[in-house]
Amino acid sequence: MPLYVYSITAEDHPRHLDGVSGVGSEPTALRTVAAGSLCAVVSDIEEEVRPKRRDLTAHQEVQERLMADGPVLPLQFGYTAADDLAVRQALESNAESYLSALDRLNGCAEYHVRASQADQTPLLHQILGDLPEARDLNDRIRGGDQDPRLPLALGELIAREVEARQETLAAGLTEALVPFSREHIAHPPSADDFLNLSLLVPEGQQDSLRVAEANLTREIGGGVELRFSGPLPPYSFV
Known part of the structure; x- marks a missing residue:
């Protein structure tokens, strides 16, 4: 049977x-x-x-x-x-x-960590404040410049910068969390996530991981949603 x-x-x-x-x-x-x-x-x-x-x-x-x-x-x-x-x-x-x-x-369990940009507004304000080129394009559009290339150029510039900043943040979050794990796997992000990380966490590190979660959530701000789930069966590590 x-x-x-x-x-x-x-x-x-x-x-x-x-x-x-x-x-x-x-x-x-x-x-x-x-x-x-x-x-x-x-x-x-x-x-x-x-x-x-x-x-x-x-x-x-x-x-x-x-x-x-x-x-x-x-x-x-x-x-x-x-x-x-x-x-x-x-x-x-x-x-x-x-x-x-x-x-x-x-003695280990799996934890999933995902991050997404829940609110784009703070990040867009940062980019416009940091990049003179983006700020100039935005000012020209808001000032009534009818050049049809401007919105496309601004959109492409912002999209590249958003991706670069999210990749940097994902790398920083991974670096901060990996020390609590015995092994880790970075999965391809899906949907709106820019981080999809699995951690194999020993029992003795799980409370410390939760403290790190709280600290990181407080530190990153800026419209980023950080989501932890676990302890879970270690599917990713079999």
């Missing part, structure tokens, strides 16, 4: 999952498939599992419950296997790398 695979743990992980439901319209009991020093947490499925809210929540709850009792390798939502044998073979063939990853992630 096909299996939905949630995560991989060490064989001696307590796996306290009583009362936790699996994915699917008719969830089956969570169970484990063991191979040597490793276990995979799975449930039987009879249908394709789609990313509905209930199933996403169920998947995440399994990871969080496991993470509370020890290191876990969380799989991304939607991972399935043909049967127990396929899972067992995967555990056996990758045992060394899985055990190494569990050791590396022990």
Whole structure:
């Protein structure tokens, strides 16, 4: 029977999952498939599992419950296997790398840090104040100059400067936060974000990271929104 695979743990992980439901319209009991020093947490499925809210929540709850009792390798939502044998073979063939990853992630959680320009106005005022060329173009437009090239030239200049300043800020934020982590990954920013950073943070550094978050939020100002989320299962570092 096909299996939905949630995560991989060490064989001696307590796996306290009583009362936790699996994915699917008719969830089956969570169970484990063991191979040597490793276990995979799975449930039987009879249908394709789609990313509905209930199933996403169920998947995440399994990871969080496991993470509370020890290191876990969380799989991304939607991972399935043909049967127990396929899972067992995967555990056996990758045992060394899985055990190494569990050791590396022990005592750590993932934190996401994102930053976006919530309000462009303060930044635009700074650019006009700092760049004589931008200020001159803006003054000519406001003064009634009808040259159709002026708005385009001003827009391109400001767009380049916004991008450069956001890249500089993103680099500064990363430099300030990385010391609290064991590992970090800079993801490509999406939507309105100019920073999308994942940090693998040891338990002993998590309070210090929160203090740094508060200090950075206070310091950057200028219409920038800084968003932290965590502690999370370490999806980015598996």
